[in-house]
Amino acid sequence: xxxxxxxxxxxxxxxxxxxxxxxxxxxxxxxxxxxxxxxxxxxxxxxxxxxxxxxxxxxxxxxxxxxxxxxxxxxxxxxxxxxxxxxxxxxxxxxxxxxxxxxxxxxxxxxxxxxxxxxxxxxxxxxxxxxxxxxxxxxxxxxxxxxxxxxxxxxxxxxxxxxxxxxxxxxxxxxxxxxxxxxxxxxxxxxxxxxxxxxxxxxxxxxxxxxxxxxxxxxxxxxxxxxxxxxxxxxxxxxxxxxxxxxxxxxxxxxxxxxxxxxxxxxxxxxxxxxxxxxxxxxxxxxxxxxxxxxxxxxxxxxxxxxxxxxxxxxxxxxxxxxxxxx
Amino acid sequence: xxxxxxxxxxxxxxxxxxxxxxxxxxxxxxxxxxxxxxxxxxxxxxxxxxxxxxxxxxxxxxxxxxxxxxxxxxxxxxxxxxxxxxxxxxxxxxxxxxxxxxxxxxxxxxxxxxxxxxxxxxxxxxxxxxxxxxxxxxxxxxxxxxxxxxxxxxxxxxxxxxxxxxxxxxxxxxxxxxxxxxxxxxxxxxxxxxxxxxxxxxxxxxxxxxxxxxxxxxxxxxxxxxxxxxxxxxxxxxxxxxxxxxxxxxxxxxxxxxxxxxxxxxxxxxxxxxxxxxxxxxxxxxxxxxxxxxxxxxxxxxxxxxxxxxxxxxxxxxxxxxxxxxx
DNA sequence: CTGAAAGCGCTTACAG
DNA sequence: CTGAAAGCGCTTACAG
Numbered sequence: 110x111x112x113x114x115x116x117x118x119x120x121x122x123x124x125x126x127x128x129x130x131x132x133x134x135x136x137x138x139x140x141x142x143x144x145x146x147x148x149x150x151x152x153x154x155x156x157x158x159x160x161x162x163x164x165x166x167x168x169x170x171x172x173x174x175x176x177x178x179x180x181x182x183x184x185x186x187x188x189x190x191x192x193x194x195x196x197x198x199x200x201x202x203x204x205x206x207x208x209x210x211x212x213x214x215x216x217x218x219x220x221x222x223x224x225x226x227x228x229x230x231x232x233x234x235x236x237x238x239x240x241x242x243x244x245x246x247x248x249x250x251x252x253x254x255x256x257x258x259x260x261x262x263x264x265x266x267x268x269x270x271x272x273x274x275x276x277x278x279x280x281x282x283x284x285x286x287x288x289x290x291x292x293x294x295x296x297x298x299x300x301x302x303x304x305x306x307x308x309x310x311x312x313x314x315x316x317x318x319x320x321x322x323x324x325x326x327x328x329x330x331x332x333x334x335x336x337x338x339x340x341x342x343x344x345x346x347x348x349x350x351x352x353x354x355x356x357x358x359x360x361x362x363x364x365x366x367x368x369x370x371x372x373x374x375x376x377x378x379x380x381x382x383x384x385x386x387x388x389x390x391x392x393x394x395x396x397x398x399x400x401x402x403x404x405x406x407x408x409x410x411x412x413x414x415x416x417x418x419x420x421x422x423x424x425x426x427x428x429x430x431x432x433x434x435x436x
Numbered sequence: 437x438x439x440x441x442x443x444x445x446x447x448x449x450x451x452x453x454x455x456x457x458x459x460x461x462x463x464x465x466x467x468x469x470x471x472x473x474x475x476x477x478x479x480x481x482x483x484x485x486x487x488x489x490x491x492x493x494x495x496x497x498x499x500x501x502x503x504x505x506x507x508x509x510x511x512x513x514x515x516x517x518x519x520x521x522x523x524x525x526x527x528x529x530x531x532x533x534x535x536x537x538x539x540x541x542x543x544x545x546x547x548x549x550x551x552x553x554x555x556x557x558x559x560x561x562x563x564x565x566x567x568x569x570x571x572x573x574x575x576x577x578x579x580x581x582x583x584x585x586x587x588x589x590x591x592x593x594x595x596x597x598x599x600x601x602x603x604x605x606x607x608x609x610x611x612x613x614x615x616x617x618x619x620x621x622x623x624x625x626x627x628x629x630x631x632x633x634x635x636x637x638x639x640x641x642x643x644x645x646x647x648x649x650x651x652x653x654x655x656x657x658x659x660x661x662x663x664x665x666x667x668x669x670x671x672x673x674x675x676x677x678x679x680x681x682x683x684x685x686x687x688x689x690x691x692x693x694x695x696x697x698x699x700x701x702x703x704x705x706x707x708x709x710x711x712x713x714x715x716x717x718x719x720x721x722x723x724x725x726x727x728x729x730x731x732x733x734x735x736x737x738x739x740x741x742x743x744x745x746x747x748x749x750x751x752x753x754x755x756x757x758x759x760x761x762x763x
Numbered sequence: 764c765t766g767a768a769a770g771c772g773c774t775t776a777c778a779g
Numbered sequence: 780c781t782g783a784a785a786g787c788g789c790t791t792a793c794a795g
Contacts, residue, residue: 110547110548110571110772112771112772112773113772113773113774114772122781122782123781123782123783124772124773124774124782124783125774125775125781125782125783125784126780126781126782128773128774128775129774129775129780129781132774134775134780135780136780136781137780137781140780140781152567154544154547154548155548155772155773156489156548156550156771156772156773157545157548157549157773158485158488158489158494158548158549158550158771158772158773159489159771159772159773159774159787160772160773160774161485161773161787162483162485162486162489162771162772162773162786162787162788162789163772163773163774163775163786163787164773164774164775164787165787167485169528177510177513177514177517178507178510178511178514178709180505180507180710183504183505183510184505186504186529187504187505187531190504190531194538199528199530199542199545200528200529201496201526201527201528201529202513202527202528202529203526204514204517211521215526217481218484218526220437220481221437221481221482221483221484221485222484222485223483223485240479244437328709328710353710354710357710357711357712360712361711361712361713361714361715364712364713364714364717365714381710381712382505382655382710383507383655383680383681383684383708383709383710383711384684384688384710384711384712385684385687385688385691385708385711385712385713385718386688386691386712386713387688387691387692388688390691391712437788439787439788439789440788440789440790441788449765449766450765450766450767451766451767451788451789451790452765452766452767452768452790452791453764453765453766455789455790455791456764456765456790456791459790461764461791462764463764463765464764464765467764467765482788482789483787483788483789484789485787485788485789486771486787486788486789486790487788487789487790488771488789489770489771489772489773489787489788489789490770490771490788490789490790490791491771491789491790491791492771764795765794765795766793766794766795767793767794768791768792768793769790769791769792769793770789770790770791771788771789771790772787773786773787774785774786774787775784775785775786776784776785777782777783777784777785778781778782778783779780779781779782
């Protein structure tokens with residue numbers, strides 16, 4: 110690896126001039142050309158580590174997520190990556206498995222590697238951001254809040270739960286269950302609240318808790334709870350899934366029992382990119398995960414650039430995509 | 437951020453001693469204790485950038501893949517991450533979208549960030565590794581070869597294609613199509629070769645090319661080709677999907693037409709973690725993607741540690757998981 | 764075991 | 780516009 114000194118020597122200039130060329134600082138035309146030519150000959154690439162050490166900031170941003178195997182988060186990651194890459198930043202994907210210790214480790218690494226900033230889907234509402242804030246690194250929350258007064262992008266979760274439920278009501282279903290994620294995850298809770306509001310309004314005599322289930326945001330969680338609901342003396346005739354994976358698990362069980370939607374109505378908050386049903390067979394409230402990533406990345410880049418306006422929270426709305434009756 | 441100098445001062449030792457403590461080099465018990473205490477008080481974390489610049493090597497490995505939204509590659513990433521993290525390395529996930537330019541950029545970044553090594557699922561068989569090799573950074577190929585004499589982990593693709601096809605033959609199907617990925621991607625080609633071998637042996641009179649289709653390794657590719665095959669004057673009664681996404685797309689079409697497996701036999705090379713059918717409804721030749729990641733990461737760590745034995749290629753076998761007849 | 768000192772490859776205030 | 784020089788925070792050969 111050639112260094113700035115070798116390039117300088119070959120080009121007959123000082124190392125400072127070489128540095129300026131690579132940082133877009135004004136330099137006379139002749140020197141510019143000479144440096145370019147020398148760099149080309151030596152296949153010079155600036156050493157990012159040295160630059161980072163000197164500037165105390167790297168062109169890397171950390172994306173910290175709880176589950177890399179959930180397509181919702183990979184879609185989010187795509188959005189982040191697209192924006193970051195165009196701005197010359199690379200993205201380190203950090204998977205926490207919802208474990209606070211793993212998350213803390215990654216945040217520590219972000220500090221000690223001088224990463225430019227962090228986009229964080231917090232493992233828990235007790236995530237500690239004191240150190241990263243003390244280090245002056247901007248953090249943008251995605252999907253979930255953090256308890257800190259920082260920029261964030263979230264989905265309109267209550268509204269999504271509501272839209273999913275209302276659609277099932279309109280379609281004529283009367284016993285509509287709700288399967289959502291852990292009570293302590295705000296997205297899970299809010300989507301359930303949306304469901305509950307519709308149930309309370311439409312079926313004032315119903316006991317909402319009878320058909321509400323908290324589970325994990327995973328395929329097997331959806332399976333278990335769906336099976337349990339079907340065992341009920343008076344089983345539901347429809348269900349709202351609090352996220353994509355729960356929806357997948359629940360639909361698997363329904364398919365196995367010959368209850369494929371619309372026999373039992375299903376509305377999923379999220380998307381099913383790998384459904385083996387027709388993509389239009391299930392009602393979705395599609396969440397713009399990619400857009401969330403794009404928005405968060407843009408906000409983060411603004412903060413990295415020094416923007417110090419008060420913290421903003423952007424709320425993104427899901428989009429109802431009703432199931433098409435089978436052709 | 438406290439530095440080694442501040443810790444040294446507080447502990448009453450030299451910076452060199454502090455460094456030694458954090459690198460596990462022998463130090464007297466009293467100094468060890470003093471340094472530890474001082475570091476604790478100052479919340480000292482070693483600056484990784486400085487260490488990297490000095491040592492010319494960072495504790496980061498790059499995982500370069502063509503499609504971050506394909507669960508096969510996220511599963512692979514999980515395996516890599518698990519091993520890497522335990523060894524104190526972090527993983528940068530680099531998504532190339534199968535574009536050589538993006539891939540080249542990431543490889544360049546790996547060099548200029550002094551990353552310890554690269555795990556690469558190459559975007560193409562023309563990927564250029566000259567620079568990264570010249571920089572002395574080890575590269576381990578996964579999923580696909582590279583044309584370079586380096587360590588690699590691949591699936592037994594031909595055998596997988598064969599096993600999938602043989603299973604359909606045993607189940608009584610007679611016109612078995614094959615939908616695979618781009619001809620130039622070796623995994624796509626080899627799986628098709630496995631299919632072809634079985635067809636040639638079992639149905640010597642058949643024209644194999646009639647039912648073989650190259651497409652993209654994507655859901656919509658599977659959809660298109662499946663639709664096309666069903667339009668045939670004499671449509672197939674079964675099909676082998678060359679990867680998970682093709683399988684998803686093809687099954688979507690079949691479900692829409694009321695041809696859900698086993699009405700039309702389906703065997704997929706790969707897994708369907710988000711199928712909305714019963715997980716046991718489709719025959720799979722499951723590919724150990726996670727294990728591939730684990731193996732590749734271990735090999736890479738060995739190379740990083742200085743191992744210079746001749747290049748090895750590990751071949752991992754898929755596992756046939758026959759569809760269970762509907763209960 | 765320990766410390767002083769050099770050096771990893773850059774960037775940038777300073778002086779011209 | 781340009782260069783000499785300091786310094787980012789470590790690690791490590793060297794000498795003791």
